[in-house]
Amino acid sequence: MKKDKYLKELTINETQKRHGDNTKKDVMKIQSWLSLYAIQNPESGTVTGIDGDFGPATEKAVKNFQKATNSSQTGIVTPQLFEKLCEGMKDAFERPLLSNTLRNAMVEAAENHLRNAPFELEIKGQSNSGPWVRAYMDGHDGSPWYWCMGFAQTILDQAASALGKDFRSLMPLTYSCDTVGTTGLSKGLLTRYQTVRNNPSVMKPGDFFLLQKSRYDWTHTGIIISVGNDVIETIEGNTNQAGSRNGIAVLKRTRNFRKTKLDVFSIEPLV
Known part of the structure; x- marks a missing residue:
């Protein structure tokens, strides 16, 4: 894969513990993953502040995670325990794809990510933060970093790489819907919503x-996974139940393409 910054989210440099010789960045990673674990396991008691301080609250959250995963309740995070904390991301990015066509691999990869519940966090008052956002956005996070295109390109990169292809022959590495939209127009790969409806x-x-705001302005993107008479099913990053372009998670959605301005960028040349 070309987008490989996710690897930094899967490791810590050394064991972290209360009263230890800790690294603030590693402690923040631990606190982030503890909070992400609680999103899928709200009864776990692993939510804690993300401030880089391995204090009594973080120690207790670690013990709660250890209890939930049938590990020895030491309150100490070894590299091995950290691997267990972030195993969902490792699965999403590294599970071998079984599909032998690009389109099927795209759907398979998107569904693998969805299954592992990518979710953003708010850290130091900044939304669009946390391990999943940095993985999709090549190390960037924080409120300005809308990550829907970062997610979509990650899926394209993962599927293409599995088949020995380079997604950058189709579009540049970018976080911008506008860049992909204008690339699609210049290459004849973007179909406007009026044609899509017909x-x-x-x-x-x-x-x-690509959700069109105006003719040359697009505000949100995602991967189409199935097409019906009036609706498409999608898997999208940085969205929510309302379909926002600045939501909080990767979700599977159903969109009525006859009532919304959905332009479509075709990956056919890479197929």
Whole structure:
């Protein structure tokens, strides 16, 4: 994969513990993953502040995680325990894809990520933060870093790389929907929503949808995973139940393409 910054989210330099010789950055990683664990396991008691201070609250959260995962309740985070904390990201990025076509691999990769519940955190007052955002955004996070395109390109990169292809032959590495939209126009790969509504067959699983604000301004994107008569199913990053372009998670959504301005970027040349 070309987008490989996720690897930094899967390790800590050394064991971290209360009253230990700790590294603030590693402690913040631990606190982030503890909080992310609680999103899927709200009864676990692992939510804690993300401030880089391995104090009594973090120690207790670690013990609660250890209890929940049938580990010895030491309150100490070894590199091995940290691997268990972030095993969902490792699975999402490194589970071998079984599909032998790009479109199927796109859907498979997106579903693998969805299964592992990518979610953003708020850290030091900044939304769009945390391990998952940094993984999709090549190390960047914080409120300005809308991550829907980072997620979509990660899926494209992962699927293409599994088949020995380079996604950058289709589009540049970017976090901008506008860049992908204008690239699609210049290459003849972007189908406008009016045509999409009249001829839904132009959309195929693995293609990107681009939510159009105006003719040359797009605000949100995601991966199309299935196409019906009136709706598409998608997997999108940085969204929520309302379909926001600045939401909090990777979600599977159903969108009515006949009532929204959804342009479509085709990945066909890479297929």
